[in-house]
Amino acid sequence: MEGSKKLLKRSEIPDTAKWDVNKIFASDDKWEEAFKVAKEEAKKLSEYQGKLKEANMLLEFLKLDEKISRDVEKIMMYAFLKSDEDTKNTTYQGIKGRVNSYVAELQGSTAFFVPEILSFEDDFVEKVIKENKELELYRFYLERIMSKKPHILTKEKEELLASASELFDAPHSIYSIFANADLKFPKIKNEENEEMQLTEAMYSQFIKSKDRNVRENAFRSLFKTYGEFRNTIATSLVSSIKTWNFNAKIRSYSNAIESALAPNNIPVSVYDNTIEAINKNLPLLHRYVKLKKKMLKLDEIHMYDLYVPVIDTPKEHIEFKEAVTIANEALKPLGDEYLSIFNSGIENSWIDIYPNEGKRSGAYSWGCYDTMPYVLLNYTYELNDVSTFVHEMGHSIHSYYSRKSQPYIYSDYVIFCAEVASTTNEILLINHLIHKEKDKTKKLYLINSQLEQIRATVFRQVMFAEFEKITHETLEKGDSLTADDLCSIWHNLNVKYFGPDMVVDEEIDMEWARIPHFYSDFYVYQYATGYAAASSFAKMILEEKEGALEKYKGFLKSGGSNYPIEILKEAGVDMTTAKPIEDTMDTFRQLLDMIEEI
Structure with missing residues (x-):
């Protein structure tokens, strides 16, 4: 279907571009x-x-x-x-x-x-x-x-705790209502000097603006507003942490980390080793910050400069048919069987491709044991849409293999493994695009895109994980945590992670206040471990290590038949060691080398 600027009605989308729910x-x-x-x-x-x-x-x-x-x-x-x-x-x-x-x-x-x-x-x-x-x-x-x-616990105690569940959820509920409904930000001026209402959604656009004044004003305005409620938000977060610590203690866990990781039998050492491995490799992030400062031609690089693209997004129009061709080329290392499933999914109407009036936004992969996988896209002919396409198909083919190979009871995979297959596809795609690109500007854009992906998914999420560990352990020891304490911890982490070239503006000290994931205990580290596992799989497959592809397909077929650590280990990725993180850091280092050579 040729690209159209007009948003079509559902009835105007050809059936060949829609999923077939009537199956x-x-x-x-x-x-x-x-x-x-x-x-x-x-x-x-x-x-x-x-x-x-x-x-x-x-x-x-x-x-x-x-x-x-x-x-x-x-x-x-x-x-x-x-x-x-x-x-x-x-x-x-x-x-x-x-x-x-x-x-x-x-x-x-x-x-x-x-x-x-x-x-x-x-x-x-x-x-x-x-x-x-x-x-x-x-x-x-x-x-x-x-x-x-x-x-x-005893039946009576369990019933008592169940009856108090809403009380335990109160800190998250209060924070959610406050952040999403009551918190109001000031108006700021955009690139055209027009006054615009600052919101969390608009902030993500302003902070990437080429106009440094726009992104600085957005940055200072957003965090100044959070700062005005620092004590309220700190009380909410500390109450949430105390709840997790309380539940861990009464259930006879050593600490809240053990309690959070126990359902999937993940050793606490996996969490700790992830933080340790990233800390060891922070000089690479410092090098990236220094390089970004140079590429942006800045005398000083501030926290509000972190998200601005160093290279403009290439203006490309990629028809979906071309996206399928690109995907087939990129995923070729996964073998003929994988590509056969991939292409049959397209032919058999797994995918709802284009936006239409009223269609849900975003993208996802979903399905159940007795249906084919279904993929929702809102394809708008951009390069990012190609990446989203291969990502969601990664989820779908993971589900396809698991459901075909496992009985119903073990057909679903847990969160720890959920992003591995989709991210492996993304890594293979960006690797393919980088190595085939001849245009210098486009190549720089692609390399920087992958650097940013690793910075945001691995370095940033591990910094979040380290913040969680520090705050929980502080309260476990019986010490208090005030808004000033939380700001100090966050400031010191930013100084450590971003290195000597970064000017760590005092406004960033309040950033902890806008991270809703901190109310889902010890969740964020899984973004980093998932990316690291995918990076290891992609590396082994691209290097054509003996048995690597079959082991990877074994992972895809495993569903929830064992604990996630064991499933990954059987496939050749041992998350109890630093190697998966080191593989990711090797990729980050190679990308830095490439961008410096261009």
Whole structure:
């Protein structure tokens, strides 16, 4: 489809550029029938409460729960995809709302399952498998549940904590409402000297402005506003950290990091080693800052200069058909089988390609065990759209392999692994584009894009992770944390990470106040580990290391059949060592060398 400046109606988009949701249900009537049947079937689940100690009853419950879950996932997929096609369509908004309400109800009807399993003796899993060999399939699933047992409290205490869950969530809820609804920023002038309302969304544009006055004014105005509420926001964040520390303590974990990492059996050493490895390589980030200062021709580089592009984005119009060709060339190292799946996905209507009136913004990959993967794009013919395309297809093919290779119970992969396949695709794409590009300006742009990706995804997220570690440990020791303390910690981290060439403006001291991820305990480090794992996979595949491709495909096929650290290790990426981070740092070093040579 040739590019058009006009936003088309859904009906004006050719069917060949749309995903085929009717492969899930042929019509709304068929969807209604399936929804009705699933709701009726689900009523049987509660009949198993109090009976799960008996092997045959446990197996019956697990099979019924799987059947209903698979049916409801299809029902949910249809409703959500139809709704996202055109968010103005009230019919599909309505059925999406109905499904949301029902899923919450369904979760409530099976809430007895985990507590009941945890009430059994330690050798329960071995006993029921001995009684019924079919339960061997569920061994890892049941053992993961039983691993929580040392951290489960009495029934009365668990009920008390559950009843207080809204209180524990209060710091995040208060911060979210304050930051998104109540916090108001001043107006500033844009490049045309027009007065514009500063918002978080607009800030991301202003901070990249070629006009240094615009980005400096945006920077100072944004953080000055946060600073006016420094004590309120500090109290909110500290309360959140204290909540995580409290929960870790009462559940008999050594600390909050262990508590956050335990569900996926990730050693705390992985977290600590990631921070240590990045700290060891900070001279590379200092070198990048110095290089950026030189390329921007600045006497001093300030924090508000960090996001301005050193090279303007090439103005290219890339038809989707050309994007497919580029993707095939870039992903060629992944082999014929991978490319065959990739191209059959395009041919078989996995992808909803172009924007239309009312369509949900952004991009995602989604699907369930009994559907094909679905990819939502809003393709606007730019180079970034090509990157988004290969990224989302990375997710989809990861899901495709996992669902084809694993039983339902192990078909989903956890967050720790979720971004690895998509990022591997992105790395292969940018590597391909850099090495084939002959135009000096375009090549510089591509190299700098990858440098920025590593700076933002690895260095920046590890700095966030280090901040979390310091703040939690400070409170664990019984020391206090004021707004001044948080600002001081953040300032010192910025000085350490960005090095001697960076002028660390005092306004940046408040940046911790605008990071919502700090209310999701010890989450951000996974961005860095995911990129590092992808970097290792890409490096081994491009260097054609013996067995590298087959091991990578083994990773794609593993789903959630083991703990993420073990799945990656089996595929040749050991996240308990510094090597994945070192592989990423080697790439960063090579890119710096390349940009200095041009």
